[in-house]
Amino acid sequence: MALALVFSLSFVSCDSLKNANDTQKGAGLGVAGGALIGGLIGGNITGALIGAAVGGAAGGVIGHSMDKQADKIEEALPGAEVNRVGEGIQVVFDDKSGVTFATNKADLTAKAKENLDAIAEVFIEFPDTNLLVEGHTDNTGNDAYNMTLSEKRAQSVVTYLKSKGVTGDRFDVTAYGETKPRFDNATEEGRTKNRRVEIGVSANEEMIEDAKAQVD
Secondary structure, X not given: OHXXXXXXXXXXXXXXXXXXXXXXXXXXXXXXXXXXXXXXXXXXXXXXXXXXXXXXXXXXXXXXXHHHHHHHHHHHOOOOEEEEEOXXXXXXXXOOOOOOEOOOOOOEOHHHHHHHHHHHHHHHHOOOEEEEEEEEOOOOOOHXXXXXXXXXXXXXXHHHHXXXXXXXXXXXXXXXXXXXXXXXXXXXXXXXXXXXXXXXXXXXXXXXXXXXXXXX
16 A cells, blocks of 8 residues: 555646646645545645645636636735645735734734735635635744644634635634744744744635535
8 A cells, every 4th residue: 555655646746737737736636635635734724725636627627717816826926935736726915915013012003904905805705715824834933822822823714805705604713822823933033934824725614515525
């Protein structure tokens, strides 16, 4: 089984997949066993999105819709990091995106609210998705404090998006505190980038069933 999984991972990273467009990547990752790969990556939005892949022709339909939504998010929030992952989208809010917080606080700044206004419109335009929201901090301060702070910041983003009309049952919130850094906490620049909120966008059951119906 382990050997088979290694071959699956090798297949996903082959040249044909690297050269594929985002829609094709969505289908290919699902075929290669998204749940297993997601479990190996584990514990973050990237793993969750790959693990949620449907794959096959239906995955390609979903990927095409996600291509459109990712483009809209980039237009709405040029400073955010927007990545297509499998059949989903990863959005990273940090200092560059303008979705920021006061020091040691979970209150959104005026600029953060302005930028969330823009992305809320995209989420409302594409209603058939689930939104996984993660909160992260740098490693400054107490572990338990950082965990609580990261959860409060993620909840602040969710609460604000709900207030702008994004349906509440689409959200799932996870706090990681300082446990999932993306950059080196030994530098000020790295710590700044690690203070972030990430959103994973994946197909909900309605989108999945609609995609399957289109290819039947």
